[in-house]
Amino acid sequence: MRPLSLLALLTLATPLSAQTALHQQISSIAQDAQGKVFVACSLPGIALDCDLSPHGHPPMQSTFKLPLAIVVLQQVEHGKLALDQPIRFLPSDRYPGTYSPLQDAHPDANIDVPLRELLQLSVGKSDNTATDILLRVLGGPQVVQESLNKLGLPAIHVRDSERGMHDEFQAQYRNDAEPAAMVKLLRLLADHSPLNAEHTALLNCWMTETATFPHRIKGQLPANTPVAHKTGTSGERDGLTPATNDVGLITLPNGQRLALAIFVTDSRADEATREGIIARIAKAVYDRALAATKQ
Numbered sequence: 001m002r003p004l005s006l007l008a009l010l011t012l013a014t015p016l017s018a019q020t021a022l023h024q025q026i027s028s029i030a031q032d033a034q035g036k037v038f039v040a041c042s043l044p045g046i047a048l049d050c051d052l053s054p055h056g057h058p059p060m061q062s063t064f065k066l067p068l069a070i071v072v073l074q075q076v077e078h079g080k081l082a083l084d085q086p087i088r089f090l091p092s093d094r095y096p097g098t099y100s101p102l103q104d105a106h107p108d109a110n111i112d113v114p115l116r117e118l119l120q121l122s123v124g125k126s127d128n129t130a131t132d133i134l135l136r137v138l139g140g141p142q143v144v145q146e147s148l149n150k151l152g153l154p155a156i157h158v159r160d161s162e163r164g165m166h167d168e169f170q171a172q173y174r175n176d177a178e179p180a181a182m183v184k185l186l187r188l189l190a191d192h193s194p195l196n197a198e199h200t201a202l203l204n205c206w207m208t209e210t211a212t213f214p215h216r217i218k219g220q221l222p223a224n225t226p227v228a229h230k231t232g233t234s235g236e237r238d239g240l241t242p243a244t245n246d247v248g249l250i251t252l253p254n255g256q257r258l259a260l261a262i263f264v265t266d267s268r269a270d271e272a273t274r275e276g277i278i279a280r281i282a283k284a285v286y287d288r289a290l291a292a293t294k295q
Contacts (some may be wrong), residue, residue, distance in 0.1 A: 020049040022288045027052065029280045035241075035267030037277065040179035041285050042187050042259045043252075046292045050260075050285045054180040055155075058263035059172045061165075061232030061243040062126045064158055066207070067185060069123045071147040072115070072134055073199045081137070083119075086112035093133050095163055100129035123230065124206040128162035135161050151194055155181035172234055172242055179261040182247050186259035190249050204228045207248065216246035217260060219279030221286055226251040241267050244274040250286060258289050 030037035030052060040054040075081045089102065091109040102113065102121055118134055121127035135141060144158040155178040165172045193200040207228035218227045229248025234241055247261040262278045269277075 022284060023049045023052075025284050026050060026281050029277055029284070032269060032273055033264050033267045033277055034269045036265040037281075038179045038261075038263040038265065039281060039285075040183040040261050041289075042183050043256060043289050043292070044187075044191070046289065048285060048288055048292070050281075050288070051180070054183075055178050056263075057157075057176040057178060058245070058265040059232075059234065059243045060156075060175050060177045060182075060263075061172060061234050061245055062128075062131075063177070063182065063230050063232035063245050063247050063261075064156075064175050065122050065126065065131055066230040066247065067148055067153070067156055067158065068131065068134060068138075068144055069119055069203055069206075070185075070189070070194060071144045072119060072138065073195050073203065074147060075138065076115075077196060077199065081115055083114070083116040085115045087115055087118060087133060087137055089113050089129075089133060093129055093136070095129075095166065098128040098162065098166055100127050101125055102127050103129045120206055123203065124210045124212075126210075126212050126231065128166070132161045132163055151185075151188065153181050153185055156185065169237060179263060182261040183259045186247065186249055186261070190257040190259060204249075213246065213275065215275045216244075216278040217248050217250065217262070217282040219275065220283040221250065225286075239268055241269075241271075241274065244271070244278070246278050246282075250282070250289075252286075252290060252293060254293050256289075256293060258286065260285055 026039055037052055038056045038058045039050055039052040041048055041050040076083055089109045089111050094103055094109050118130045121130035122134055141158045148156050157176050159174040160171045188194055208226055213231040216231060217229050227248050227250050229246055232243055232245035234243035244264040250258040262281055264274045264277055267274050
């Protein structure tokens with residue numbers, strides 16, 4: 001057998017040596033998922049090397065409610081909708097077995113709900129029925145997709161409603177997003193929002209005040225760290241959980257905002273482990289970002 005040349009040895013060694021300590025730490029944490037983990041992050045002016053399959057296509061689940069809310073608020077700014085506009089909650093909007101505080105509070109439907117409240121329910125409480133009413137008012141998922149394409153985000157794919165994903169297990173895989181694209185959306189929201197200042201602040205407020213799944217991105221961060229985020233979660237089938245996700249903006253002590261998207265896909269680990277993976281990765285990225293801003 002011929003000995004490897006120095007160039008060949010260097011080539012083989014490069015991928016491992018090129019990985020930073022942060023990248024290796026994220027890769028190590030991801031092994032606990034017994035599935036796939038996708039990560040992307042961004043902090044302007046700083047190379048964090050946190051990406052893990054950033055151009056993969058994990059299912060979004062309820063993280064898609066963030067781009068949906070942006071599109072609805074754009075329609076408000078274009079004068080096509082109004083935040084105080086009453087929207088009818090129709091009996092046909094109801095369906096059993098879904099998570100919906102709105103549906104639980106009004107089991108007979110047939111009431112008017114202000115658009116503002118539907119948005120807050122969707123983004124802040126991850127209400128599936130409220131989300132599908134918003135999709136109905138817009139004209140369907142294709143309207144959301146067209147708006148995302150115009151924002152330069154064609155790698156975020158909104159193809160199905162919550163009911164569609166509820167009724168067909170495989171449908172959730174059609175609503176997917178590249179983590180890098182989701183981070184790009186978060187960076188837009190933080191740096192060059194497609195919304196006016198009032199609506200940007202409103203959306204950030206809903207995302208920061210949400211009580212959903214506090215043990216994910218926020219789980220191991222210092223107390224009182226502002227995190228504006230949107231989670232996404234699937235059901236489990238035969239020991240497989242397609243989606244345990246969290247995407248958001250973490251405000252650092254110096255005021256900079258770190259954009260982070262973490263998707264745990266097709267995992268056989270239990271819920272505590274899946275959420276712990278997200279929390280540990282978020283803390284590792286946060287620590288690296290914090291150190292970099294102090295250099």
